[in-house]
Amino acid sequence: MPRDSAASATARPVAEPERPVGRRTAGSGWERFFEGGLLQGGVQGSPVLRLVMRWVRRPLLPVMRLWRRNIQLKIVVTTLLMSLGVVLLLGFVVIGQVRNGLLDAKVKASQSQAVGGFTVAGQKADSAASAGGGDDNAGTGNNPVQNVSGWMSDLVESLSSGGQGAFDVVTLSTTVVDSGDNRGLGPRASGDVDPNLSVPDALRRRVGAGMGVAQSYTRIVYTDSDREPQPALIIGKQINDPNGHPYQLYYLFPLTQEEKSLSLVKGTLATAGLFVVVLLGAIAWLVVRQVVTPVRMAAGIAERLSAGHLQERMKVTGEDDIARLGEAFNKMAQNLQLKIQQLEDLSRMQRRFVSDVSHELRTPLTTVRMAADVIHEARVDFDPVTARSAELLADQLDRFESLLADLLEISRFDAGAAALEAEPIDLREVVRRVVSGAEPLAERKGTQIRVVGDQQPVVAEADARRVERVLRNLVVNAVEHGEGKDVVVKLAAAGGAVAIAVRDYGVGLKPGEATRVFSRFWRADPARARTTGGTGLGLSIALEDARLHGGWLQAWGEPGGGSQFRLTLPRTADEPLRGSPIPLEPMDSRRNRGLNDAGLPQGGSGKLATVPAQSTGERAPIAPRLAAVTPTADPTALPGNGARVVARPTGAVRHRDDSTQDPSRGDGTHE
Numbered sequence: 042m043p044r045d046s047a048a049s050a051t052a053r054p055v056a057e058p059e060r061p062v063g064r065r066t067a068g069s070g071w072e073r074f075f076e077g078g079l080l081q082g083g084v085q086g087s088p089v090l091r092l093v094m095r096w097v098r099r100p101l102l103p104v105m106r107l108w109r110r111n112i113q114l115k116i117v118v119t120t121l122l123m124s125l126g127v128v129l130l131l132g133f134v135v136i137g138q139v140r141n142g143l144l145d146a147k148v149k150a151s152q153s154q155a156v157g158g159f160t161v162a163g164q165k166a167d168s169a170a171s172a173g174g175g176d177d178n179a180g181t182g183n184n185p186v187q188n189v190s191g192w193m194s195d196l197v198e199s200l201s202s203g204g205q206g207a208f209d210v211v212t213l214s215t216t217v218v219d220s221g222d223n224r225g226l227g228p229r230a231s232g233d234v235d236p237n238l239s240v241p242d243a244l245r246r247r248v249g250a251g252m253g254v255a256q257s258y259t260r261i262v263y264t265d266s267d268r269e270p271q272p273a274l275i276i277g278k279q280i281n282d283p284n285g286h287p288y289q290l291y292y293l294f295p296l297t298q299e300e301k302s303l304s305l306v307k308g309t310l311a312t313a314g315l316f317v318v319v320l321l322g323a324i325a326w327l328v329v330r331q332v333v334t335p336v337r338m339a340a341g342i343a344e345r346l347s348a349g350h351l352q353e354r355m356k357v358t359g360e361d362d363i364a365r366l367g368e369a370f371n372k373m374a375q376n377l378q379l380k381i382q383q384l385e386d387l388s389r390m391q392r393r394f395v396s397d398v399s400h401e402l403r404t405p406l407t408t409v410r411m412a413a414d415v416i417h418e419a420r421v422d423f424d425p426v427t428a429r430s431a432e433l434l435a436d437q438l439d440r441f442e443s444l445l446a447d448l449l450e451i452s453r454f455d456a457g458a459a460a461l462e463a464e465p466i467d468l469r470e471v472v473r474r475v476v477s478g479a480e481p482l483a484e485r486k487g488t489q490i491r492v493v494g495d496q497q498p499v500v501a502e503a504d505a506r507r508v509e510r511v512l513r514n515l516v517v518n519a520v521e522h523g524e525g526k527d528v529v530v531k532l533a534a535a536g537g538a539v540a541i542a543v544r545d546y547g548v549g550l551k552p553g554e555a556t557r558v559f560s561r562f563w564r565a566d567p568a569r570a571r572t573t574g575g576t577g578l579g580l581s582i583a584l585e586d587a588r589l590h591g592g593w594l595q596a597w598g599e600p601g602g603g604s605q606f607r608l609t610l611p612r613t614a615d616e617p618l619r620g621s622p623i624p625l626e627p628m629d630s631r632r633n634r635g636l637n638d639a640g641l642p643q644g645g646s647g648k649l650a651t652v653p654a655q656s657t658g659e660r661a662p663i664a665p666r667l668a669a670v671t672p673t674a675d676p677t678a679l680p681g682n683g684a685r686v687v688a689r690p691t692g693a694v695r696h697r698d699d700s701t702q703d704p705s706r707g708d709g710t711h712e
Contacts, residue, residue, distance in 0.1 A: 113326070113333045120325035121318060128314035132307075139306050143299040147274060148256070154208065155276040155292040156254065158200050162280050162290055165196060169283035189282050193229050201231035209261070211236040211291040215249055215279070238262040240275060240291055248277045248289050261293055272296040335363045339370055351378040399448045406438075406445065413438050450582055451561070461504050461589050463614045468499040468508065468539060472530055475512040479520055487525040490516070494532040501539045502614040507586040511594070512541060514579040515606045519545035523603070533622035537612050540623040544605040550598030558596060559584045591615060597625050599632075 201210040209232040228236040239261050247255040256276040277291040345353045357367040417435045420428040476490050519528045523545040531542045562577035587594035598604030609621040
């Protein structure tokens with residue numbers, strides 16, 4: 042008997058009802074929110090939405106912080122997500138296979154049962170027609186519709202009784218039978234099935250077309266409202282009744298048992314999948330913990346080592362890779378401890394040696410000084426050669442005493458015994474004392490010292506003695522190496538910082554020298570004489586004085602263009618510095634002059650905070666100064682920008698005792 046499956050039926054043009062699809066409007070509220078608001082910056086313009094987004098984001102911040110800092114959490118969560126994806130994929134595949142297997146078995150059994158029922162119905166129709174042909178009243182036409190109606194009811198009851206509730210039977214009349222003289226033959230159904238709602242219209246059209254057996258999936262609807270609709274497989278065929286009129290016979294096979302079996306499989310897979318995911322997460326956590334724990338231990342011990350606890354070591358167990366890593370880490374820590382201890386011992390011995398030698402030299406030096414003073418006072422009675430020797434002896438003794446004093450001061454810095462006696466002072470007075478003390482040397486060199494920015498008080502908490510020593514060193518060096526050109530001392534204050542810059546226009550510094558001038562006893566030109574009797578420790582002591590104040594001592598220079606040294610101090614003791622009121626590179630440097638000619642910003646900084654303008658004027662006894670310039674604060678002139686010296690193909694070289702930055706602070710912005 043030919044079969045018409047659902048697949049074959051799709052090849053025929055069937056008027057399927059269109060799937061209701063929601064009409065796409067010009068833009069729903071959520072769509073407008075995301076496209077026009079959240080994605081286009083609308084949220085930023087709405088205080089309410091900003092508040093909502095902040096409220097949503099606030100509880101997520103700790104989670105994101107934990108995610109960034111915990112590698113164990115990352116690995117475990119990643120393992121769980123990947124395991125969940127694999128389990129879901131396998132679950133879908135298994136459920137699909139089980140569903141297809143159950144439905145295939147159900148379809149085969151149902152088709153066999155339905156084909157047998159169709160055969161029985163045809164045989165009964167033939168038997169009823171034969172019996173009716175032998176009856177004397179058959180040809181009289183005594184109410185044939187009523188006879189067929191009874192026969193149809195008996196057929197439905199007979200066919201459904203053989204299934205014992207495994208299926209239901211429905212008969213539907215065709216349009217031809219419902220018209221004309223045969224009107225009144227209605228649908229028949231077993232088991233309280235609603236035939237009109239249970240049989241799909243598309244299947245009825247296919248069966249009515251006379252294409253043989255057709256099948257489809259549907260939901261059985263019952264006339265009893267207490268019974269819920271249930272899925273079913275429906276198989277139908279058009280057959281003739283005893284009068285030769287066609288009618289449609291349907292078998293409805295409920296899929297309740299298959300649905301229960303599939304639900305059981307789904308529940309089993311879900312439980313097993315959840316157990317597997319949790320188990321894999323626990324395994325990943327345990328495995329990662331074995332690796333992460335030693336790493337965390339090593340990180341903690343490394344932090345304690347960096348804090349100075351050099352005796353810290355890792356606990357090593359086993360002989361695996363982690364154990365070898367721990368042994369290597371402990372060996373490295375032990376070697377570092379030994380090296381650091383050796384360096385500390387050596388440094389301690391050097392400091393002790395310098396201190397002891399300096400103290401031991403004081404007694405003989407005092408004796409020599411007394412004898413030299415006697416000889417120096419009596420030099421007028423000597424011959425010229427001997428008198429000159431007495432003068433040289435006195436000069437060298439003065440220098441030796443200065444060197445000894447500097448060595449003692451350096452030893453105090455090295456030992457950490459230097460103390461800061463900070464009090465509020467006006468730096469203008471300190472600058473005036475330094476300039477007054479350097480005027481005799483400036484006159485001999487033909488140099489004029491100018492002061493800029495001393496119209497307003499420049500007050501800071503500082504040690505006046507140490508600041509004066511730093512400035513004296515800077516100003517004397519500027520006069521010594523300024524080659525007779527002007528020396529400019531600039532003062533400025535802005536924010537929480539004050540600064541003093543010393544600018545000269547001498548030979549400047551070669552590339553690389555600005556990073557070395559703070560080294561002890563370093564000289565740019567060893568053959569150049571120290572006419573002022575310098576010891577080579579001036580800038581080293583000045584740098585330590587600046588560090589003791591929590592300030593910066595920085596330098597800039599260019600060959601042939603002079604140099605500038607900048608001392609920056611906090612207004613209040615122990616206040617961290619964030620910038621300097623004076624740019625490290627002066628405005629009259631070659632680079633800034635070139636940028637000015639090109640119309641570009643000067644100083645390499647676009648963020649300059651101004652200080653109240655300084656009025657011009659001169660004040661005795663300080664030499665005439667430059668026209669007042671508005672000091673500027675350079676917030677970008679912070680430590681860490683790298684030393685910069687403008688290179689020149691050729692140029693003179695000069696010795697510098699003081700001209701660089703604080704290396705420990707990493708501020709390499711050199712002018």
